[in-house]
Amino acid sequence: MKIYYEDNHIIVAYKDKGILSQADGSNKPDMLTLLKDYIKEKYNKPGNVYLGLVHRLDINTSGIMVFARTSKAAARLNDQIKNHVFVKKYIATVEGILTNKDFIELKSYLLKNEAEKKSYVNKNGQEAILSYRAIKNYKINNFDVTDILVNLKTGRFHQIRCQMSSIGHPLYGDIKYGSKNNINNDMPLEAYYLSFLHPTTKELMEFTSKEINNEA
Numbered sequence: 001m002k003i004y005y006e007d008n009h010i011i012v013a014y015k016d017k018g019i020l021s022q023a024d025g026s027n028k029p030d031m032l033t034l035l036k037d038y039i040k041e042k043y044n045k046p047g048n049v050y051l052g053l054v055h056r057l058d059i060n061t062s063g064i065m066v067f068a069r070t071s072k073a074a075a076r077l078n079d080q081i082k083n084h085v086f087v088k089k090y091i092a093t094v095e096g097i098l099t100n101k102d103f104i105e106l107k108s109y110l111l112k113n114e115a116e117k118k119s120y121v122n123k124n125g126q127e128a129i130l131s132y133r134a135i136k137n138y139k140i141n142n143f144d145v146t147d148i149l150v151n152l153k154t155g156r157f158h159q160i161r162c163q164m165s166s167i168g169h170p171l172y173g174d175i176k177y178g179s180k181n182n183i184n185n186d187m188p189l190e191a192y193y194l195s196f197l198h199p200t201t202k203e204l205m206e207f208t209s210k211e212i213n214n215e216a
Contacts, residue, residue, distance in 0.1 A: 001034060004064065004207045009073040009200050011035060011051075012066045012207055017187065021056040021065070028059070035067060054078060055088075055155060063090070063191025064207050068199070076199035081155070087195040090150040091135070091212070092160060093188035094169040095179060098146040103131040108166060112157045118176060119162040129153040130163060135212065143181060145172050149212060160189060 002014040013035060015021065020030035036049045051067050052074030068074035080086040111125030112118075119125075135147040146169070150160055158177070164170060165177035173183030195206040 001038070003038075005205070007069075009069055010066055010077075010198070011039070011069060012064065012194070012205070014209060015057055015061075015063060015065050017060055017062045020059050022053050031065060032067070039069075052077075055081065055086075057191055058158070058187070058189075060187035061189045061191065064194040064209060065191075066194060066196065066205075073199040077196060080196050084153065085197060087193070088152045088155075088191055089193035090152060090160060091147060091190050091192050091210075092150055092164065093140075093145050093147050093172045094164050095143070095145055095172050095181070096169045097137050097144050098132075098134040098148060098169060099137070100132075100134050103133045103151065105129065105131045106163050106167065108163050110156045110159060110162055119156065119158045121162065121166045126156055127154065128156040128159050128163060130160060132164070140172065140181075143172075 004012040013031065015031050020028050022032045023030045032051055032053055036051050039045060039049050051069060052071065054066055054068055054074060054077045057063050057065060066077065068077055108121050108128045109123050109125040110119045110128045111122035113120060130153055131151045132148045135149055137144065137146050152159065161171055161174055161177045170178040172188050173179050173181050173186060175182055190209065192209045195204065197203065198205050
């Protein structure tokens with residue numbers, strides 16, 4: 001598990017695909033438990049370790065996450081999310097060809113179906129906003145795909161997957177949202193960039209897992 005940064009207030013780490021953000025009652029590994037164990041061992045802390053979950057990534061999505069080591073830090077980071085200070089950027093591979101080099105904003109209303117664990121575009125849902133632009137076009141097994149950069153402005157359930165599918169460009173291999181290709185849930189979606197203000201020092205904290213060519 002890659003740790004990008006840690007102090008007495010926060011810890012920033014990379015979540016691999018196949019790992020939950022937090023335990024769901026199954027036997028699958030989750031980031032909260034893994035990081036609590038890491039803190040216990042590194043700092044020789046007895047008893048329970050506090051670690052606050054600030055945001056989530058789907059089990060099949062990889063990427064950078066920040067966790068709060070105090071309740072005060074958790075509250076301040078949550079306020080940043082509500083006030084859109086917290087910035088998350090994703091890279092996704094979608095089906096079809098997109099050529100827009102400038103960002104296009106996509107606004108929808110999404111309604112989560114709990115039974116299906118799936119979101120639908122529905123006027124009675126919650127507002128969901130993202131912007132996206134094309135990075136490059138290529139083929140996978142003679143199938144046209146596009147890598148896109150996504151700036152997520154709200155954090156709805158399966159937001160990127162649902163919204164891109166709604167405009168006819170589902171994630172490559174995302175059968176649940178209309179993909180024509182089955183790639184065994186190896187979701188081509190990564191939260192590669194995260195920025196926020198440190199909850200105590202107010203310093204701008206920026207983390208990235210890769211550099212994007214010609215990023216706007």
